[in-house]
Amino acid sequence: MAEMPRPLDALNNARGKRVIVELKNKAQYVGKLNAFDIHINVVLDDAEFREDGEVKKRLGTVFLRGDTIVSIAVE
Amino acid sequence: MAEMPRPLDALNNARGKRVIVELKNKAQYVGKLNAFDIHINVVLDDAEFREDGEVKKRLGTVFLRGDTIVSIAVE
Amino acid sequence: MAEMPRPLDALNNARGKRVIVELKNKAQYVGKLNAFDIHINVVLDDAEFREDGEVKKRLGTVFLRGDTIVSIAVE
């Protein structure tokens, strides 16, 4: 039987790609996935902050604390 | 006495099937269950995001953080 | 002195019976208790989803994440 995929494999596959990170407060950060850990703390490069689908702010590198995150998907 | 079933067995049986994941913020993600772990972090393939029963967005693969999840059921 | 009962014994006695699971968001899932674990993650078979006492949806098997659960009682 083949080894089962694990959720962090999907994040690993997304490294270096632009991802959309949706937060519990409905805001979104979009940027290149630089790093993550088992708490789902995440670092994005060339990040932008969006609210209601609109870019509100451009940031360089941003650290997002895992427990505020709902979802992560490649853009 | 037969061994008792465990909750993660049900998720295991749902692997590769389309599941509805309901979040604490009432939104739903529907997609093919690719992976999960003991924190109930979940990865869906061919996912779509629904609000109020309506498809709002199609995503490829999405990672959902376990602590935002209320329920998971095969569609 | 007799051994003291533990809360999970009550869930064990409810296995295979129809139970009402009340969630923090006030919704209820009713179904046959198939499995639970120490996090109170729960799997119900032949489940239905109720809001304000009304059946809103019938599901087959549903996985409920423990930290969203308030109470579990045999119907």
Add this chain to the structure above:
Amino acid sequence: MAEMPRPLDALNNARGKRVIVELKNKAQYVGKLNAFDIHINVVLDDAEFREDGEVKKRLGTVFLRGDTIVSIAVE
């Protein structure tokens, strides 16, 4: 010096007595304290569910998840 009392001693003394369990959502469950554990998961027998001081529902045995509980007192 006498050994210091611990909070769970008080719950132990309440075993078999009718207790009022107050939840974070303001609802109350009243019933005979059958079991508890270190997470303060609790099982009540001959339980009733009260809201705004009024009995809304009678249940047999009910399992209450610890992290929803504010207080427990003998009735």
Add this chain to the structure above:
Amino acid sequence: MAEMPRPLDALNNARGKRVIVELKNKAQYVGKLNAFDIHINVVLDDAEFREDGEVKKRLGTVFLRGDTIVSIAVE
């Protein structure tokens, strides 16, 4: 160098004294501090429940779950 005081020392000093316990939901329990543990689960004797500064209910002994507590001070 003298040993540093720890927060639980202050609770220990309050044993047997009447304390005001303020909860996250703004309610207060006042009573004689009988017991506490590292989770800040607390047991009060001769307790009363106050809302908006008014005594709403007298209870004998009450167990308060630590994660609902904001502050504890000697009355």
Add this chain to the structure above:
Amino acid sequence: MAEMPRPLDALNNARGKRVIVELKNKAQYVGKLNAFDIHINVVLDDAEFREDGEVKKRLGTVFLRGDTIVSIAVE
């Protein structure tokens, strides 16, 4: 390379000084920092409780549970 400072060093430096502790519910406790631990449970002496910048109540010694705290700064 010099050893890196840790967050608790800053609290240690504040021992014996008057600090402002801001809570998640927006209230503030101001007092002399007597003790803290790794959960950021805190004890203040000669404390006062402020809401909207106004002193609402003077307390002697107060114990504050760490998980309700947002920030701590020397006054």
Add this chain to the structure above:
Amino acid sequence: MAEMPRPLDALNNARGKRVIVELKNKAQYVGKLNAFDIHINVVLDDAEFREDGEVKKRLGTVFLRGDTIVSIAVE
């Protein structure tokens, strides 16, 4: 294969720089990153507190409890 970057590396790179720390309650603290730990407890020097983008208060050194933090980015 090169070693993978970890989220705390990004915080380490930000030491000594001015960072914007965004909290769950929408407030922001801006200051020089002095220290952090694995809980993402953070200490800022020469800090200021901003609400709605406006400086509301200047503080010297401030300790921020990790579980209130959403994001950290170099200003």
